[in-house]
Amino acid sequence: MTLKLSKVMADKDENSVEMDEGTSSANEDVELKEEVDGFEQNKVEGANLEDEDDEEQIDDDDDDDDGVKKTKAKKCVPGIVYLGHIPPRLRPKHVRNMLGVYGEIGRVFLQSEDHSIKRKKRKAGSNGSRFVEGWVEFRDKRIAKKVAATLNNTPMANRKRSPFSSDLWSVKYLHRFQWCHLSERLAYEQMVYHQRMRTEISQARRETNFYLASVEKSQTMDKLREKKIKTGEAVDEKSWNFTQRRTEDEIRLDRMKKKGLSKKNLQKAQAKSKVMQEKAQSNVSLLAKIFNSGKS
DSSP states (O other), rough: OOHHHHHHHHHHHHHHHHHHHHHHHHHHHHHHHHHHHHOOOOOOOOHHHHHHHHHHHHHHHHHHHHHHHHHHHHOOEEEEEEEEEOOOOOOOOHHHHHTTTTTOOOEEEEEOHHHHHHHHHHTTTTTOOOEEEEEEESSHHHHHHHHHHHHHSBBSSSTTSSTTTOOOOOOOEEEEOHHHHHHHHHEEEEEEHHHHHHHHHHHHHHHHHHHHHHHHHHHHHHHHHHHHHHHHHHOOOOOOOOOOOHHHHHHHHHHHHHHOOOOOHHHHHHHHHHHHHHHOOOOOHHHHHHHHHOOO
């Protein structure tokens, strides 16, 4: 009996040991699985963080690109310079060559003389044209400001043989001035000029029509007068009735008559007026004395 009990107890102990080993192995498997899952989660989180960092870097790069574009756009703002004095032989190509050393130049415009001045020159025999003022557009307004500040009241050319060596730059930077403003101004001036020409032409046309009408009228009147003379009818001659303006003496005498003065008083007043007129005239004897003394 004791042997049987001991065998049974031994079997129970072995079973319990096997159960403990099974449970321990199961626990170890669960722990390994948890560690693997945690490692994988860490990998996923690290990948997500890397993706977020890459997106942030891309956004930063995009912001940097936008900033560079903005700076480039700011740098490309054009500036316009006004030229107040243009020498006689200066042309747009000369202006471009002389100012192109300081920076890139866009458009150049030089205003020519007025049409009336050109017409007078042609009548005088000179066919040369001259520019009065000009505008130059620089690609960068900062360069335009520097050019206006440095070149104003300085000689145009340093070489003595140059035809522009005796002339000075008259340069001014136009703040907030654009090329469209210049084109609008030129269009307005052209419109005003054409309107003035139209009014002058219409006025000349009216004058010529009136002259032609008056000539025709006079011709018809002469024909009628000749017919009347041939037939023996009376011809009404035109008489120009007009009144001459009174002199100052006549006005003064009328005033005295209205006051009721007698003839003697009127004669005395006339004598006084003559004396005053003689005194008002230059003293010939005094002038003769002055000039004769200078000659002597």
